[in-house]
Amino acid sequence: MQLKPKPIRRSVGHNIYIRDTLPADPSLMAEAFRGTDLEPSATNLQRHMDEVAAGTRDAVTAVLGSQPVGYGTLNWRPRYPLFRDAHIPEIQDVNVVSRARRRGVGTAILIELERRAAIRSPVVGIGVGLYRAYGSAQRLYVKRGYLPDGSGVCSGDIVIAPGTYVRLDDDLVLYLTKLVHPHGQ
Numbered sequence: 001m002q003l004k005p006k007p008i009r010r011s012v013g014h015n016i017y018i019r020d021t022l023p024a025d026p027s028l029m030a031e032a033f034r035g036t037d038l039e040p041s042a043t044n045l046q047r048h049m050d051e052v053a054a055g056t057r058d059a060v061t062a063v064l065g066s067q068p069v070g071y072g073t074l075n076w077r078p079r080y081p082l083f084r085d086a087h088i089p090e091i092q093d094v095n096v097v098s099r100a101r102r103r104g105v106g107t108a109i110l111i112e113l114e115r116r117a118a119i120r121s122p123v124v125g126i127g128v129g130l131y132r133a134y135g136s137a138q139r140l141y142v143k144r145g146y147l148p149d150g151s152g153v154c155s156g157d158i159v160i161a162p163g164t165y166v167r168l169d170d171d172l173v174l175y176l177t178k179l180v181h182p183h184g185q
Helices: 025-033 042-054 081-086 105-120 132-143
Strands: 009-013 016-020 057-064 067-075 090-096 123-129 147-155 172-179
Touching: 016 105, 025 042, 025 057, 025 067, 042 057, 042 067, 057 105, 067 105, 081 123, 090 105, 105 123, 105 132, 123 132
Parallel strands: 090 123
Antiparallel strands: 009 016, 016 057, 057 067, 067 090, 123 172, 147 172
């Protein structure tokens, strides 16, 4: 029997709260991130909502007042072989608009997604990019207790062999894992 997480509306403070992503959120989120280095496509966000409806992904949104300022998803069927084969859910697409950063929003999104992952798995995974734009995420994930999974650098979901030339872009990632508990840390 699989347990479905209860809908949430958890306060982060400073009029910010985390809630389940709503059907209207993809277009609002695309607008909130327009013109930033993290600009998601409304199509990609809508695909996430379709996967939520299918039960293969969970999605949460951070809201400041009435405006979405961040989001994150939990993919129950990741493509990365180590996670997929071990049934490790993967946190993906944790993004916070710049005006809401350094307020605990990213941490709150991670905490909620980790809590959901712990319902089905003792381990959760996450991938992080390797260039400067991902520096804040790299530091946050280490502070939250994530450790490299030991596979080395990957391009998308493929482990890079030694001596291979690769392009440093958003697909070049290091996958990390963390032990999680249903009642948090």
